[in-house]
Amino acid sequence: xxxxxxxxxxxxxxxxxxxxxxxxxxxxxxxxxxxxxxxxxxxxxxxxxxxxxxxxxxxxxxxxxxxxxxxxxxxxxxxxxxxxxxxx
Numbered sequence: 864x865x866x867x868x869x870x871x872x873x874x875x876x877x878x879x880x881x882x883x884x885x886x887x888x889x890x891x892x893x894x895x896x897x898x899x900x901x902x903x904x905x906x907x908x909x910x911x912x913x914x915x916x917x918x919x920x921x922x923x924x925x926x927x928x929x930x931x932x933x934x935x936x937x938x939x940x941x942x943x944x945x946x947x948x949x950x951x
Contacts, residue, residue, distance in 0.1 A: 865890075900937035902944075910934050 869876065869890050876888035898910040909928040911921065918926060927934025932941045 898934070900940055901935055902940040903937060905937045905939075907934065907937060 865876070865888065868874070873893070874890050876890050879887050879889050881887060892914065895912065895914040897912050898907045899905065900907055911918065911925065913921070930941065932944065936944065
């Protein structure tokens, strides 16, 4: 019996024949959602489209853009936030 999290249609298993002659079910890793801007919801550029566990193993330079609010806000929203901060 598979683990409870695998008993759904969205986890569709695949039967694999092993060299020992057994038939096992391998489950594919789910695809994550595309990273989005926290303000407007537009997809973020420069941020890889991988699951959080995989993102931690990537080097920091490839995890997010190297600018203020990089990987959190899109460039347009970042520009707007910086302008508002300068006005105050």
